[in-house]
Structures are given as structure tokens and as C-alpha cells.
Amino acid sequence: xxxxxxxxxxxxxxxxxxxxxxxxxxxxxxxxxxxxxxxxxxxxxxxxxxxxxxxxxxxxxxxxxxxxxxxxxxxxxxxxxxxxxxxxxxxxxxxxxxxxxxxxxxxxxxxxxxxxxxxxxxxxxxxxxxxxxxxxxxxxxxxxxxxxxxxxxxxxxxxxxxxxxxxxxxxxxxxxxxxxxxxxxxxxxxxxxxxxxxxxxxxxxxxxxxxxxxxxxxxxxxxxxxxxxxxxxxxxxxxxxxxxxxxxxxxxxxxxxxxxxxxxxxxxxxxxxxxxxxxxxxxxxxxxxxxxxxxxxxxxxxxxxxxxxxxxxxxxxxxxxxxxxxxxxxxxxxxxxxxxxxxxxxxxxxxxxxxxxxxxxxxxxxxxxxxxxxxxxxxxxxxxxxxxxxxxxxxxxxxxxxxxxxxxxxxxxxxxxxxxxxxxxxxxxxxxxxxxxxxxxxxxxxxxxxxxxxxxxxxxxxxxxxxxxxxxxxxxxxxxxxxxxxxxxxxxxxxxxxxxxxxxxxxxxxxx
Amino acid sequence: xxxxxxxxxxxxxxxxxxxxxxxxxxxxxxxxxxxxxxxxxxxxxxxxxxxxxxxxxxxxxxxxxxxxxxxxxxxxxxxxxxxxxxxxxxxxxxxxxxxxxxxxxxxxxxxxxxxxxxxxxxxxxxxxxxxxxxxxxxxxxxxxxxxxxxxxxxxxxxxxxxxxxxxxxxxxxxxxxxxxxxxxxxxxxxxxxxxxxxxxxxxxxxxxxxxxxxxxxxxxxxxxxxxxxxxxxxxxxxxxxxxxxxxxxxxxxxxxxxxxxxxxxxxxxxxxxxxxxxxxxxxxxxxxxxxxxxxxxxxxxxxxxxxxx
Numbered sequence: 001x002x003x004x005x006x007x008x009x010x011x012x013x014x015x016x017x018x019x020x021x022x023x024x025x026x027x028x029x030x031x032x033x034x035x036x037x038x039x040x041x042x043x044x045x046x047x048x049x050x051x052x053x054x055x056x057x058x059x060x061x062x063x064x065x066x067x068x069x070x071x072x073x074x075x076x077x078x079x080x081x082x083x084x085x086x087x088x089x090x091x092x093x094x095x096x097x098x099x100x101x102x103x104x105x106x107x108x109x110x111x112x113x114x115x116x117x118x119x120x121x122x123x124x125x126x127x128x129x130x131x132x133x134x135x136x137x138x139x140x141x142x143x144x145x146x147x148x149x150x151x152x153x154x155x156x157x158x159x160x161x162x163x164x165x166x167x168x169x170x171x172x173x174x175x176x177x178x179x180x181x182x183x184x185x186x187x188x189x190x191x192x193x194x195x196x197x198x199x200x201x202x203x204x205x206x207x208x209x210x211x212x213x214x215x216x217x218x219x220x221x222x223x224x225x226x227x228x229x230x231x232x233x234x235x236x237x238x239x240x241x242x243x244x245x246x247x248x249x250x251x252x253x254x255x256x257x258x259x260x261x262x263x264x265x266x267x268x269x270x271x272x273x274x275x276x277x278x279x280x281x282x283x284x285x286x287x288x289x290x291x292x293x294x295x296x297x298x299x300x301x302x303x304x305x306x307x308x309x310x311x312x313x314x315x316x317x318x319x320x321x322x323x324x325x326x327x328x329x330x331x332x333x334x335x336x337x338x339x340x341x342x343x344x345x346x347x348x349x350x351x352x353x354x355x356x357x358x359x360x361x362x363x364x365x366x367x368x369x370x371x372x373x374x375x376x377x378x379x380x381x382x383x384x385x386x387x388x389x390x391x392x393x394x395x396x397x398x399x400x401x402x403x404x405x406x407x408x409x410x411x412x413x414x415x416x417x418x419x420x421x422x423x424x425x426x427x428x429x430x431x432x433x434x435x436x437x438x439x440x441x442x443x444x445x446x447x448x449x450x451x452x453x454x455x456x457x458x459x460x461x462x463x464x465x466x467x468x469x470x471x472x473x474x475x476x477x478x479x480x481x482x483x484x485x486x487x488x489x490x491x492x493x494x495x496x497x498x499x500x501x502x503x504x505x506x507x508x509x510x511x512x
Numbered sequence: 513x514x515x516x517x518x519x520x521x522x523x524x525x526x527x528x529x530x531x532x533x534x535x536x537x538x539x540x541x542x543x544x545x546x547x548x549x550x551x552x553x554x555x556x557x558x559x560x561x562x563x564x565x566x567x568x569x570x571x572x573x574x575x576x577x578x579x580x581x582x583x584x585x586x587x588x589x590x591x592x593x594x595x596x597x598x599x600x601x602x603x604x605x606x607x608x609x610x611x612x613x614x615x616x617x618x619x620x621x622x623x624x625x626x627x628x629x630x631x632x633x634x635x636x637x638x639x640x641x642x643x644x645x646x647x648x649x650x651x652x653x654x655x656x657x658x659x660x661x662x663x664x665x666x667x668x669x670x671x672x673x674x675x676x677x678x679x680x681x682x683x684x685x686x687x688x689x690x691x692x693x694x695x696x697x698x699x700x701x702x703x704x705x706x707x708x709x710x711x712x713x714x715x716x717x718x719x720x721x722x723x724x725x726x727x728x729x730x731x732x733x734x735x736x737x738x739x740x741x742x743x744x745x746x747x748x749x750x751x752x753x754x755x756x757x758x759x760x761x762x763x764x765x766x767x768x769x770x771x772x773x774x775x776x777x778x779x780x781x782x783x784x785x786x787x788x789x790x791x792x793x794x795x796x797x798x799x800x801x802x803x804x805x806x807x808x809x810x811x812x813x814x815x816x817x818x819x820x821x
Contacts, residue, residue, distance in 0.1 A: 056692075057819055077695030092693035094686045096810070097679070105683050106694030109676040155694070 005068045007032045007163055007194045008053065008084070013062030015048055022048040023059070024218040030163060030194040035185060037197045037209035037226075039238055041435035042406065045218040046198045047089075050165045053196075054086035055079035077106070085156030086165040091148050093140045099123070100136035103155045127154050130184065145172035145294065146180075153184060164188065165196040170204060174293045175463070175496035182208050200238075200435065202231050203464075214238055239436055254471065255284030258455045259305075259336075259424050264314035266297070266304045274300035276479040278314070282424065287446060287456045288484075289466045291495050292476030298459045299341055301476075302428045305457070306338035307331045318424070332361060335423035339413055339430060341459075343406070347413045350402040354394055355383040357401050358416055390415035391441060407438025414445055425449055426457040431465065443469055463492045477501050515646065521766055522650045526658060529762025531556070531719040531733075533661045535740035536747070536754045537668055538712025542588075543744055544672060545705035546685035546811040550606025551591055552713045553737025554613020558583040559714025560721040561617040564624060564728040573631045573722055580718030581711040587613060588710020589703075596702045599815035610737070618730045629726030633657060657719050662755065664712075669751040681705060685809030688816035698816050713737065739787055746790070749808065761787045 006029040015023040022045045030036045038046045051057045053064065055073040064071055066082050073079045079086070093102050100120045120136040127134050132150050140148060149169060156164055166185075170178045185195050185208065199205060205212055206226065213223040214237040222237040259282040268274030274297040282288055292298055303309035305316065307328040316324045323331060340346040348357045359368055359379055368375055368382070383397045390411045394404055401409060410430060417425065430446075431439040446456055446469065460466050466473050467487050474484045475498040482498050535552050542549045549555075559580035567576030587609055594605045633655035642652040672678040683691040684701045692698050716736070721728050739761055747753035768783040 054693075075695070075697070076693050077697065080695045086693070088693070090689075092687070092690035094683050094690050096686055097683065101679050101683075102690070104676065105679055105691065106696045107676075112675055112677075113670075114674060114676055114679075 004031055006030060006065075007067060009065040009068075010049070010053065011063050011065075013049065013052060013059045013064075015045075015052060015057060015059050017048075021218050023052070026062070026215070026218075026220055028213055028220070030196055031211075032162070032192045032194050033189050034211055035189050035195045035197060035209050037199055037205040037212040038215065039199060039202070039205055039212055039234065040215035041200055041238060041437075042433060043217075043435070044215040044238075046215055047167055048218075049215070050086060050167065050196060050198055053079065053084055053163075054165060055084075056086070080106070080159055080161070083160065083162035084165065085159065085161035085163070087149065087152040087156065087167065087169065089167045089171065091145075091152055093148055093151060095141040096139065098137050098139055099134055099143075099151050099154075102140060102151060103136070103158050105155075107159060123154070123158070126158060130154070130157060130187070132184070146174070146177040149173070149181070150184075157188075161193070163194045163196065165198070167198045168200070169197065170199070170201065171461070172294060174499055175492070176500055178204075202234055202238075205234065206231060216240060235436075254286045255453055255455075257281055258284050258319060259457075260315075260317040261305070262315045262317070264301075264304060264316065265312040266300045266309055267312055268297070268300055273312075274479055275304065278476075278480045280474055280481050280484060282455045282457055284423075284455050285450055285453045286471045287450055287458060287469055289470035289473045289487075290457065290459045290476050290481075291463060291466050291473050292459075292499050294461065296476050296499075297479035298476055299428060300479075302338055302340065302426055302457075302459060305336065305424075305426050306340070332420065335421065337361075337417040337420055337422035337425050339410075339417055339425075339427035341428035341432070343409050343413055344402060348401045348409060351400050353398045354387070354392075354401050354404070354412065355379060355397040357412065358383040358386050358397075361416060361420055386412065386415045386419060389419075390445070405438075407434045407441065410434060410438070410442055411445075414442065418445065418449060422449075422454055424455045424457070428459040429461055430458060432461065439465075463495055466495070467492070475499055517770075519646055519649050521770055522763070523653065524766035524769075525759050525763035526650065527654060527724060527762070528765045529758040529760070530658045530661045531716045531724060532736050532740050532743060532761055533665060533755060533758035534716030534719060535713045535737055536743040536758055537661070537665045537751060538584075538709035538716070539740050540709075540744045540747065540749060540751055540754055541668060541681070541705050541712070542709030543812055544685045544749060544809055545681050545702045546688060546809055546814065546816070547592070547595060547702050547706045548602045548606060548813045549588065549591055549609075549706060549709060549713075550603060550741060551587060551609030551613065551710075552606075552740050553733060553735065554610035554617075555584040555587045555710050555713035556613075556717030556720070556733045556737045556740075557617035557731070558587055558613045558620075559717030560732060561621040561624075561717075561728060562714070563718030564627075564629065564721040565620065567629065567631050567722060568624065568627065571631060573633060576631075576722055577715065577718055580714040582714075584714020584717070585707050585711040588707045588713070591710065592703045592706040595815060596699050596706070599817060602813050602815070614731065621728045621730065624728045625730065627728060629722055629728075631722075632726065633723050655723055657723060661719075661758075665751045665755045665758075672751065682809070685811055688811050688814075692816070692818060698818075702816075713740070716740070742788065745808075760790075764790075 008030040010026065010028040013023050013026045026049055028049065040046045048057060052059045055076045055078050064073060071082055073082065100123050103123055104119060123136040132154060134150065169181060173181060189195055197209060209226050211225055212229065214221050214234065216238060262279050264275055264278045265273060266275035278301065290298055300309055304311050307326060311324055315322050318334060318336060344350050359382065362368060363374065368379055387394060387397065392408045392411050394408060404412065430442050434442065450456055470487055472484055473487055473495060474481045475495055477499060535556055539549060539552050562583035563576040563580035566579035567573045591605050591609055594600045595602045635653055636656045636659065638652040642648040672682060680696055681701055684696065684698050688698045717733055720733060725732065743754060743757045743761065746757045764786050768780060771778060772780060
């Protein structure tokens with residue numbers, strides 16, 4: 001039998017960033033027709049390794065071979081010529097351009113002028129040959145994230161890529177879209193293309209991949225055929241230990257009504273109606289999760305509750321008092337605390353110190369004041385307290401917060417809000433981008449708060465988390481809450497179909 | 513005002529707007545690639561003085577034009593190295609180059625102060641077209657540089673919106689990450705656009721010292737570089753609108769002279785302010801009616817570092 005030649009062979013790859021070794025002597029191979037999962041926690045070095053392959057980063061040492069021949073990839077242009085295309089987590093699309101313009105961007109063109117109609121009809125027929133229906137004249141900003149991802153895939157196919165690398169492709173997709181994507185990837189693999197899937201989601205690996213390579217702290221800690229591995233052993237490789245999922249069992253004491261949102265209408269950034277006729281009740285001592293495809297008004301809802309976004313009509317009642325006209329500070333004083341989606345932009349001030357960030361909400365309180373000056377010794381003590389209470393790893397409280405990792409940022413932010421003794425705690429995507437261990441820490445904070453009787457509203461993206469964490473789940477679609485369900489009485493498939501606008505209960509997706 | 517005076521005024525507007533149009537077209541190209549060049553005024557002055565000196569010493573105004581292009585290009589190359597390769601702040605670099613260009617041009621032109629320009633571009637009266645009543649004298653009885661500026665700006669529109677080069681240039685200004693991922697050399701495109709833009713600013717300066725006010729005087733561009741920067745915003749980064757805008761601002765300048773000679777008492781300070789007031793009004797309107805695809809290039813003013821995390 002002939003020995004198969006790998007489409008890609010990376011050997012001895014090392015790459016250091018200031019202070020971290022992102023890749024340490026990594027060997028990695030992909031064969032044609034293979035779906036290869038690159039599994040690891042955040043910061044394990046997956047994206048760095050693939051960015052080297054895509055010509056974005058240059059390795060400090062190591063060799064890359066394509067179809068057995070050594071190559072030097074100095075730029076993404078080189079990599080594309082070599083047939084390697086990478087789709088980043090943040091899509092590399094020009095949002096003011098049409099689909100067609102994005103697809104032909106950077107391709108060599110002999111003619112000076114371009115014939116729009118010709119190109120658009122070419123692209124239309126090209127995309128339908130892969131079973132993707134698009135309108136090439138649409139602008140990127142008009143598309144949903146799932147559609148944008150399809151444009152990225154088409155762009156790579158159009159340029160004749162033999163290896164497609166996708167960085168966390170399912171994060172922005174609905175369960176239905178994920179199935180669509182996997183179908184496309186299967187088709188590509190059948191045509192002999194190699195697919196690399198960067199992910200930290202084990203279930204996806206088990207479902208779609210043929211082969212897996214596991215990275216931890218910049219090193220390869222294991223690899224093998226999926227058929228010969230199970231979730232348990234992969235987790236152990238990925239995390240280095242077994243993860244025990246914590247769950248506060250059985251003692252759910254849902255208390256009395258604390259927050260009632262009634263017929264809320266809120267406008268989005270672009271003047272569209274982001275939240276429309278939305279109503280729900282939140283009770284003391286419960287975790288209510290909001291599930292929905294990103295961009296269905298979740299962000300605007302949280303901002304409206306926080307007081308950051310003006311509402312058009314409707315009411316928000318807190319303990320029987322209408323608070324929709326109160327400003328952010330007044331609501332915070334009442335006990336409504338929110339943790340925004342954008343930690344470093346809205347939650348914390350990136351360039352000021354951990355210490356100063358820890359008192360952003362409370363610096364006006366008497367305990368931190370000394371006349372009209374701030375009482376720094378006391379603030380220092382307070383910041384140290386927060387750091388030890390919430391298990392934040394940092395070298396110095398005087399360092400700017402943007403030196404902290406995502407998990408530590410979130411713990412600082414949550415710690416600060418929880419320390420203000422909230423009665424309603426709302427958080428948007430609290431574990432986005434966090435690894436398994438940090439997510440556990442964050443969820444434990446919420447469990448602890450629930451025990452204290454705080455009402456918790458969480459916007460979550462991972463439906464499995466919803467089932468593990470929440471008591472009730474509200475499904476949001478096009479700005480309103482379609483249905484509120486007890487998590488015991490529903491299923492991922494049911495929620496998934498409501499997220500996509502299905503009115504009928506129990507409608508399910510056919511397994512691919 | 514009778515029809516003849518009006519025709520003369522409009523023809524003068526076009527002549528007065530030409531220097532601004534060269535500079536604005538250059539700045540527009542530069543900004544389309546994502547680089548903000550606030551050194552236009554300095555580059556115009558260096559172009560004006562070099563154009564003048566070369567022409568006086570060689571007796572050939574085309575060599576003067578080349579001198580101006582080279583002068584503006586070298587200044588812009590400095591801006592490019594500092595902002596593209598070294599990723600320094602574009603505003604600071606641009607302002608520094610304006611101050612530098614003002615001083616340098618004064619220094620180089622010290623011995624030429626007030627000297628007249630003897631070598632003139634002849635009017636290139638376009639046959640047939642120049643005989644159209646009213647329109648002929650307004651549009652078709654000018655020197656070659658005026659036509660060059662029109663063709664250049666129109667050509668720039670074609671290149672930006674109808675060719676793959678244009679898609680490349682605009683993508684670099686909108687989203688350099690995306691352009692880079694598509695295999696485009698972001699730095700090369702930005703160097704090209706910045707240096708070409710500076711050359712055009714130099715050309716605009718030379719138009720003033722060689723044709724429009726044929727002499728050399730320190731600081732003779734008198735803020736036209738800044739008008740060009742404002743005009744790019746006024747034109748919403750579209751070359752065809754820049755043509756109209758340049759002639760509008762040229763018209764305001766021409767009107768300033770006429771009104772004074774006609775004895776109409778509007779403060780000349782007010783008239784000098786006028787183009788800027790218009791710019792501010794346009795900016796306000798643009799911000800109110802903001803459309804996704806008709807505004808500043810998204811990455812304008814931002815340096816691009818591929819390995820930034």
C-alpha cells in the first residue's frame with residue numbers, strides 16, 4: 001500500500017510572544033480528505049499554530065511542508081497561493097463591500113476594469129454548485145453571522161484552497177446552522193480537501209472530526225483517531241485533570257417576584273427595534289437564562305435593564321416600583337447590577353489599574369473617601385480583598401487590567417458587582433471565551449449568589465450550559481421572548497427550534 | 513451681475529479650484545487606503561517652491577512640475593515610513609510635516625521671494641467646445657493643468673469604483689485585516705497611495721506658484737492644503753464629489769476678490785471663513801444622515817500590525 005502524503009506537515013514549530021511560549025516544538029499533520037480537530041483550552045496555542053500555517057505569524061523555528069515539499073509562508077498571500085485558507089473567529093470581510101467584492105478581493109485579475117454582472121453571476125453559480133444560495137450583490141453588513149461565515153468559506157473555495165482552517169466556527173451559529181456547516185465540511189472532505197477545526201467543544205469533535213490533536217499550554221499532549229478515543233480521555237488530555245461539573249442540586253427555593261418587565265420596546269444601535277413587546281418576571285433565588293441566537297436583542301435587553309439604553313415604551317418594575325426612568329447609578333444603588341458582554345470595553349477600563357477598576361462603582365461611597373480625596377490605603381486593602389475573595393490571579397494590583405486573562409477579568413468584574421450586594425444580577429455571556437476551569441469558577445459564583453436569594457438573569461450562548469446552570473430558560477427570538485420553560489421540562493432540540501422562530505413545540509431537526 | 517461677468521467668475525472658480533482639486537484628489541487616494549495625511553499644506557508648499565525654483569533655473573515648466581511631484585512625494589514618503597512602517601500616530605506625523613514643509617519652503621525660496629514666473633502654461637483652448645456659448649469660456653478655455661486635474665479626479669473615481677485595483681485600495685482602508693487575509697500586501701498599497709497622494713499635493717502647490725499666482729511668496733498656499741483635507745470629508749471620500757467641491761471652494765475664493773472690487777461690503781474675513789463653515793455644515797449633515805457605505809474608510813487613521821493580539 002502506498003504511503004499517504006500529508007497535505008500539510010508542520011514539524012518542530014515554536015513561537016513565543018512576550019512572556020508566553022504559545023507554541024513549543026509542535027508537530028502537526030493533516031491528510032487530504034480529513035477533518036482534523038485541533039482541540040485545547042483557551043490559550044493552549046491552537047490559534048497561534050494555525051495562524052502560522054495561514055502565514056499570519058512567523059514561527060521562531062520549525063518547518064512546514066505542503067504535499068511533501070518544504071515551503072516558507074511569509075504572508076497570508078503566500079499561504080493562499082499554497083492552497084491554505086483560514087477563517088478566523090472574527091471574520092475577515094469588508095463590511096461595506098458586497099459579497100462578490102469580498103470574494104474576488106485579492107485575486108489576480110488581468111483585465112483592468114471589472115464587469116460586476118459577470119462576476120456576480122459567476123459567483124452565484126459557483127456557490128450553488130456547493131449547495132449554498134447567496135445573493136452576491138448583498139452587502140456584508142446586511143448578513144447574519146452564519147451567512148457571513150458561508151461567504152468566508154466560499155471565498156476560500158473560490159480561490160481554490162485545498163486546506164481550510166476554521167477557528168471556533170460554531171460559536172456564532174445556531175444549532176441548525178451548525179448542522180448545515182458540518183454538512184458543507186463533510187462535502188469538502190469527500191472532495192479530498194483537508195479541514196482543520198480549531199475548537200474547545202468536545203461534542204463537536206466527537207461529532208464531526210476524523211482525527212484529533214490536543215494541545216495544552218503550547219504543547220501537543222495527545223492525538224489519535226476519533227474512533228479510538230472517548231470524551232473522558234480527551235477531557236483529561238485537554239485540561240490535565242478530570243473536571244467535576246458542579247451543580248447545586250435540588251434545593252431550588254424560588255422566592256417572590258423582584259423584577260417584572262412588561263411590554264418592553266427598545267431601539268437598537270441602527271434605529272431598528274431590537275427589543276419588541278418583551279415581558280418576563282424574575283424571582284428571587286432563581287437563575288433565569290436567556291437563550292437565543294446572538295443579535296436577537298439580548299444585548300439591548302441587558303442594557304435597558306442596566307439603564308444604559310433608553311426604552312421606547314413599556315415598563316420595568318423592581319419590587320413594585322417603576323424604575324425605567326432611573327439612571328444607571330440609581331438602579332445600581334437599588335441593587336440592580338449588570339455585567340456587560342464587553343468586559344474590557346464596558347465593564348472595566350483597560351488602561352487603569354486593577355485597584356482603580358475595583359472601586360469604579362463605589363468610589364463615591366464614604367468608606368473610600370477622605371475629605372474630597374480618595375482614601376488609597378483603604379482602597380488598596382479593598383482591592384486585595386476582592387482579589388483573594390474571588391480568586392483572581394494577578395501579580396500586582398497596580399497593573400492595568402488589560403494584563404489580566406479573560407477569566408480573571410470576568411472574576412474581577414463579577415466580584416466587583418457581587419460585592420455591591422446585588423438583589424438582581426444580570427450578566428451577558430459571562431463565560432464567553434473562558435476555558436473550562438474559569439467557567440466553573442464563574443458559574444460557582446452565580447450558584448453562590450442564588451443561594452443568597454439573588455435573582456439572576458444570564459444570557460448564555462451554550463445550550464448545554466443553560467441546562468446545567470439555569471432554573472428556567474426564556475427563549476428570545478427577534479426581540480421578544482417566545483417562551484419561558486422550566487429546564488426540567490424541555491430539551492435542547494425544543495429550545496433550538498424556538499430560537500429559530502418555530503412556533504410549534506416539539507419540532508425537531510433531523511439528524512444529519 | 514451680467515452674464516459676461518458671471519461667466520468670468522465661473523471660469524475663475526475653476527482656475528482657483530484646480531490647486532485644491534489636485535491636493536484633494538491626492539488626499540482622497542491616501543485616505544482611501546486608510547492613511548490620514550495632515551501634511552498636505554506642507555507638501556503643497558514644498559511643491560510650490562520646488563516647482564518655482566526648477567522652472568526659473570531650467571526655463572522649462574514641465575521640469576518644474578516634475579520637481580514639485582518629487583518634492584511632495586519625498587515628504588509623503590517620510591509620512592509613509594513613520595506611519596506605515598513605524599506605526600506612529602498619523603495626526604502627529606502629518607502636523608509635523610506641515611510645520612516642517614512651511615519652514616523648508618520658506619528657507620529654500622528665500623532668494624526667490626517675490627520673483628515673477630516668466631514661463632507660463634499657455635491656455636489650451638479646446639477646438640469646437642470652446643465656442644459653445646457660456647459653457648465654452650467656463651470649461652474649455654484653460655491651461656492644460658486644469659484639464660489634467662479634471663481627468664485625474666474622474667479617472668480616480670473609475671479606478672476606485674470600477675477596477676480590481678480600486679477594490680484592493682478601498683479594502684485596505686476599510687479593513688486591513690481582511691485585505692491581508694486575502695493576500696494583499698497592505699503596507700505596499702498604503703505606501704503607494706500615500707506617496708502618490710503627496711505627489712499630487714506637490715503638484716497642487718506648483719499650480720499656484722507656476723500658474724495661478726505666478727510668483728513665489730512664503731506661505732503662498734494660504735491654507736489651501738487644509739481646505740483640501742476638509743474637502744475630502746465634504747466629498748464623502750468620492751472623487752466626483754471632490755471635483756464639484758473643489759470648484760465650489762474655488763468659486764468662493766474667486767467671489768471674494770470680485771465682491772471686494774465691486775464694493776460690496778462683506779467682511780473679507782467672513783468670506784475666507786466661508787469654505788470652512790460650509791465644511792462644518794456638511795460634516796453635521798453627513799453625521800446625521802449616516803449611511804453604512806457612505807462615510808470615512810473604517811480603518812482611517814489606524815495603523816495595521818499583523819501580529820497584534
